[in-house]
């Protein structure tokens with residue numbers, strides 16, 4: 550398989566019309582690789598770098614529900630190179646993603662959350678001693694390469710606007726490790742645009758969450774010789790994280806059901822459904838009316854199936 554020959558993902562209008570806004574969704578969940586999503590967009594660039602460096606195995610980390618680990622394990626299987634995943638034992642219940650990770654033949658090392666870093670270090674040393682040249686990818690595909698993936702996505706949005714003649718006033722999306730948001734913000738600033746990019750956090754709180762996005766933007770900017778930016782540029786909203794990662798409520802289930810039934814688009818309770826609900830609350834609370842709003846669907850389709858029973862009971 551030839552990874553990395555993607556076309557721009559579709560942007561479609563949806564039936565939601567809260568406060569007379571018109572809503573569109575950019576379908577990064579449809580990227581044609583391992584159920585797509587933002588981790589697929591990032592992973593393609595990481596594997597290009599891995600090939601450039603002539604590495605012969607890959608090491609990364611994440612929980613058993615990690616979309617990132619599923620995609621890295623899948624591409625490693627495509628390329629026929631060993632994939633090592635360090636996974637915290639606290640979050641190792643079986644999920645659709647963990648079953649696929651197993652199916653792809655990834656080698657999972659479980660350890661307590663507090664020992665993830667040292668376990669990664671040990672694994673890298675061990676692999677080098679065995680004569681491998683390991684390539685390390687941070688959890689979630691974090692880092693400048695991950696940021697680049699969403700500078701590219703931002704440019705796809707610009708191209709859509711150029712062809713269609715319309716402009717989005719707001720771009721909303723789920724923000725987690727912050728790389729997706731950093732890439733979108735970098736894209737916006739590099740092109741001198743004014744619109745608002747609003748990251749709806751699924752877990753992290755401020756100031757930490759917003760600071761990581763800012764650090765990611767500035768790491769990327771320094772790398773390409775641009776002046777670092779200040780925190781006012783980052784809209785990192787932590788009002789809808791509930792009790793943190795993985796927590797959701799009845800309204801989120803209701804939102805997911807509505808989008809699925811009205812528009813045929815699946816979302817999950819950890820990332821996209823939670824943020825779509827958070828976006829609607831934010832729009833109500835900030836009285837945003839009559840604007841064009843783009844929501845980026847960052848993927849996670851296997852998690853939709855993990856939640857299907859609860860959706861049916863809602």
Ligand SMILES: *Cc1c(COP(=O)(O)O)cnc(C)c1O
Pocket residue numbers: 586587588616617689723724725726727728729730820821847848849
């Ligand atoms: C990882 C993930 C996110 C968060 O992306 P970051 O770049 O880590 O902020 C959002 N949505 C889905 C479906 C994800 O898997």
